[in-house]
Amino acid sequence: MLGSGILKGLSETARNFIGSYFEKDRLTTVQFPEERLPVMENARVFPFLVYDGPDPEAGLRCVSCQICEKECPPKCITIEKSKDKKPDAVGKPQFYPAVFNIDISVCMSCQICVEVCPFEAIKMDTAFELSTTDRYGGLLMKKQQLYRSNEYYNEIHPTEAHAVDAAFAEARAAAELKTKQAAEARAAKPIAEVQRTTEN
Amino acid sequence: MPENAAVKVDQVFVLLKHAILHSIPPPLSPLVSAILSVVPILLVFPLLFAITTVLERKGLGRIQNRLGPNRTGPFGFLQPMADGIKSLTKEDIVPRDADHLVHLCAPILIVIASFLGFAVIPIGRNMVAANLDSGLLYFFSIGALMEVAVFMAGWSSKSKYSLLGAMRAIAQMISYEMPLVLSSVVVIMAAGSLSTVDIVAAQSGYTGIFPHWYVFTPWGIAGFILFMIAACAEANRSPFDLPEGESEIIAGYYIEYSGFKFALFFLGEYLGMFASSGLAITLFLGGWTAPLSFLTWIPSYLWFFLKLLALICGFIWVRGTMPRLRMDQLMNFAWKFMLPMALINIVVAGAWHFMPPGLIRWVVLSVVLAASWALFGRGISQKVRYAARTYRYAT
Numbered sequence: 112m113l114g115s116g117i118l119k120g121l122s123e124t125a126r127n128f129i130g131s132y133f134e135k136d137r138l139t140t141v142q143f144p145e146e147r148l149p150v151m152e153n154a155r156v157f158p159f160l161v162y163d164g165p166d167p168e169a170g171l172r173c174v175s176c177q178i179c180e181k182e183c184p185p186k187c188i189t190i191e192k193s194k195d196k197k198p199d200a201v202g203k204p205q206f207y208p209a210v211f212n213i214d215i216s217v218c219m220s221c222q223i224c225v226e227v228c229p230f231e232a233i234k235m236d237t238a239f240e241l242s243t244t245d246r247y248g249g250l251l252m253k254k255q256q257l258y259r260s261n262e263y264y265n266e267i268h269p270t271e272a273h274a275v276d277a278a279f280a281e282a283r284a285a286a287e288l289k290t291k292q293a294a295e296a297r298a299a300k301p302i303a304e305v306q307r308t309t310e311n
Numbered sequence: 312m313p314e315n316a317a318v319k320v321d322q323v324f325v326l327l328k329h330a331i332l333h334s335i336p337p338p339l340s341p342l343v344s345a346i347l348s349v350v351p352i353l354l355v356f357p358l359l360f361a362i363t364t365v366l367e368r369k370g371l372g373r374i375q376n377r378l379g380p381n382r383t384g385p386f387g388f389l390q391p392m393a394d395g396i397k398s399l400t401k402e403d404i405v406p407r408d409a410d411h412l413v414h415l416c417a418p419i420l421i422v423i424a425s426f427l428g429f430a431v432i433p434i435g436r437n438m439v440a441a442n443l444d445s446g447l448l449y450f451f452s453i454g455a456l457m458e459v460a461v462f463m464a465g466w467s468s469k470s471k472y473s474l475l476g477a478m479r480a481i482a483q484m485i486s487y488e489m490p491l492v493l494s495s496v497v498v499i500m501a502a503g504s505l506s507t508v509d510i511v512a513a514q515s516g517y518t519g520i521f522p523h524w525y526v527f528t529p530w531g532i533a534g535f536i537l538f539m540i541a542a543c544a545e546a547n548r549s550p551f552d553l554p555e556g557e558s559e560i561i562a563g564y565y566i567e568y569s570g571f572k573f574a575l576f577f578l579g580e581y582l583g584m585f586a587s588s589g590l591a592i593t594l595f596l597g598g599w600t601a602p603l604s605f606l607t608w609i610p611s612y613l614w615f616f617l618k619l620l621a622l623i624c625g626f627i628w629v630r631g632t633m634p635r636l637r638m639d640q641l642m643n644f645a646w647k648f649m650l651p652m653a654l655i656n657i658v659v660a661g662a663w664h665f666m667p668p669g670l671i672r673w674v675v676l677s678v679v680l681a682a683s684w685a686l687f688g689r690g691i692s693q694k695v696r697y698a699a700r701t702y703r704y705a706t
Contacts, residue, residue, distance in 0.1 A: 113648070113688025120632045128373045128631075137376045 152268055155235035157215045157252070158224055159259040163200055167258040172232035174205040179224035179233055187217035188224065199230065201282050213257060215241065216250040231275045234259075237267045317608040324351070324612070325437045348440040352429045359619070360581045361391035367627045374631035394574075401570035406469055409567065413467035418572045421460035421579035427453045428586035431507050435599045435612035439508055446507040447499065450590055451492055454545065457583055458484045461554070461564055464576070468567035476563020479638065480554030483544055486645035487551075491541035491587075493653035494534045497660035498525055498594040507590075511598030520604045524597040529676040530660040533684075535595040537653055539625075542587035544645070546580060548626060550633035553641060588622040589615075640691075648687045655683045 131137050141148055164170035175192045191210035199205040224233050236259065243249030265272040319326070328347050332340050365380065365388055372379025380387035405414055431446035433439040443449050458481055465477020499505060502513040516523045525531035544551035555563035565576045592598060596618050599611035636644070659676050666672035 112685050113692055114684075117633065121628060124374045124628065124632045127376055128370065128628075131373045131376050138378060140377050142378070 150237045150267070152270065154237045155220055155222055156239045157218050157220060157236055157241070158213060158222075158233050158257070159236045160211060160254070160257045161232055161234055161261055161264050162258055163261050167255075167260075169197065170200075170261075171207055171258070172200045172230050173208050173211065174199050174230055174232070175208040175211075176229070178227050178229070182223050182227045184221060184223060185217045185219050187214045187219075188212070189214075200279055201286050203286075208254060211254040211257060213252045214250065215252055216246065231279070234264055234268065234271075317610075321436055321610045321612075323610075324435070352426065352440060356426070356429060356582055356585055357578065359585060359616075360578055361395075363581060363585075363623055364394065364577075365390045366623070367630070370624070370627045371631045374628075398571055398574035403570040403572060404567075406567050408469045410467040410469070413463050414567070415572075417460050417464035417467060418568065418575035418579065420463065421457055422575050422582065424453055424456035424460055425579045425582035425586055427456075428583070429589065432586065432589040432593055433508050433511050433598050434589075434615050435610065438599075438612060442506060442508045445505045447495060447505045447510075447590075450507075450586075451488070454491075454583070454587070455488065457545075457579070460579070464568070465564035468564070470567050472561055473564045473566045476554045476556075476566070480547060480564055483547070483551060483554060483641060483645075486642060487541045487544035487649070490537055490645065490649035490653045491545060493650070494537035494541060494656060495590075495594050496653075496657055497530050497534045500657070500660050500664070501525060507593050507598075511593055511600065514597040515600045517604040522597050522600055522602060522604070524595065524600070524602075526595040526597075528663065529673065529680050530656050530663055531595055533652065533656045533659070533680045535591065537649060537656065538591050538595065539622075541649060542584070542591060543626065543629065544641075545587055546584040546626075548580075548584060549630040550636050551641060552635055553638060556635055584626060585619065585623070588619055588626070591622065592618045643691050648691050651687055652683060656680065 127137070161172050162170040163172065175190055177190050177192070180186075180188045180190045189210060189212040190208050193207045193209045196204040197207050220235070222235055225235055241250075261272070261276070265276070328344070331347060332344055335343055368390065369379035369387065380390040383389040383393045405411055428450055430440040431443055431450050461480045461484070462477050465473045465475075465480070468474075498510060502510040504510060504513070514522065514524050521527070526535045547554050553563075555565065565573060568576060592615065599615040601607045601609060601611075601614055659679055662679075663672060663676055666675070
């Protein structure tokens with residue numbers, strides 16, 4: 112009969128209404144600023160620059176290769192290469208960014224910069240409370256504002272960061288082995304011979 | 312003595328008005344009397360509107376297993392203030408091609424029209440702004456003014472969505488005006504008067520402890536249900552909210568309204584809902600009379616507002632339950648179900664008058680109404696199978 116479905120629906124909503132006062136687990140919403148859901152590991156908001164060790168300037172992984180700047184679809188990254196070189200994460204002397212700006216009002220969080228970076232230097236952050244009263248200057252992130260330690264990266268994306276760290280350890284060990292072998296070889300050969308080979 | 316005190320509390324506003332009228336010079340008294348009748352209506356019902364918006368948001372939240380607004384003030388009850396400040400400070404945008412004068416008049420007219428309806432609704436014993444002999448007629452004609460306001464809004468905005476919304480609203484309001492009026496005809500037949508005060512007086516007796524409300528008769532309960540459904544459609548409330556269907560025509564006839572004009576539309580809609588609920592109370596629920604004879608010591612205006620709040624909660628409950636109807640379902644429901652049911656209800660009310668009192672007329676007339684409900688309900692709930700559509704020109 113007409114109306115039976117309506118009565119069924121009304122009883123369902125009445126159950127919800129009364130139940131929400133007595134059964135706390137019915138309420139699916141979270142009172143945001145006070146209560147927070149844990150941020151998902153795969154969450155991504157805006158990019159940051161990773162550094163190793165205590166000093167961000169010395170330990171910055173970025174070598175200013177500018178691939179991310181070229182690949183960025185909305186062109187929100189600005190990089191200026193340095194004149195001098197400093198050792199990178201593996202120990203090779205490399206350039207570093209004198210200027211590294213990301214305009215997060217332009218960034219579309221696509222993660223392409225992260226995908227293309229060969230040095231594991233740029234990663235996606237999970238911090239999302241970035242509102243500011245200055246919509247031009249406040250949303251243009253300077254190099255200093257983009258520095259995040261490797262520990263922080265390990266904290267927000269543990270799985271990914273462990274893989275990156277393992278790869279780096281391997282690369283560093285390989286580089287060390289190479290230098291060691293080279294030193295041994297150098298020690299084994301007489302100096303004159305070495306000089307001759309270099310001249311050739 | 313306590314009897315007397317209860318009467319004094321009941322009549323406190325009436326006595327206050329008389330005291331004020333006696334203390335001013337006689338030539339001014341008609342004007343002051345009018346102001347004293349109108350100002351409380353202008354204060355109380357917008358306040359009720361504010362309370363209703365927060366109740367509605369909290370109630371809908373709970374129905375959907377959410378908390379609803381709980382930040383502004385204790386338990387979020389200052390939310391309407393925040394909403395009011397927001398809508399007052401918002402930019403008022405008028406489309407460039409709009410008819411500016413009509414665009415401005417529409418929200419004002421809708422609020423005026425919905426306020427005018429309260430003039431004939433008795434809020435308490437001896438508390439009615441205008442006791443018109445043709446009060447019901449006046450109420451329905453003022454209600455029709457809202458349709459004009461809605462169409463003014465839709466037409467003047469010069470937007471296809473607002474025009475579509477206005478056309479839907481007009482079609483819906485005119486279709487449901489018919490069952491609205493016809494379902495209240497039964498009360499006019501029983502009370503023998505068009506005056507709302509007389510209608511309440513006709514229901515104010517008690518048998519034992521039970522009141523003589525019209526809702527406690529077969530035609531009364533049917534009339535009440537039909538009236539509430541039609542009032543819901545008149546007020547453009549869910550499930551009859553297609554004129555402002557957010558997901559299809561993005562707010563319908565008030566799409567081009569912003570800021571305070573939008574708030575006025577909102578106010579007008581809610582006031583219209585209160586007015587038709589108030590009329591339903593007057594017609595079927597005994598107006599300001601107490602539901603049980605030993606509760607008459609509670610002031611009459613409190614009973615009126617309690618009943619009004621109960622009906623508003625019913626509206627909120629229905630809104631939280633039902634999805635929006637489709638246009639053809641809406642029209643089918645009005646013309647194939649509501650209208651014949653209202654007509655049969657009039658016949659039943661006439662038969663009730665001529666049958667001898669007792670259980671037999673109760674049973675017979677209830678069966679007649681239930682049977683016609685089932686019959687017409689079957690008619691509209693049958694699924695129509697349309698033939699597969701063939702496109703002649705598209706390949």
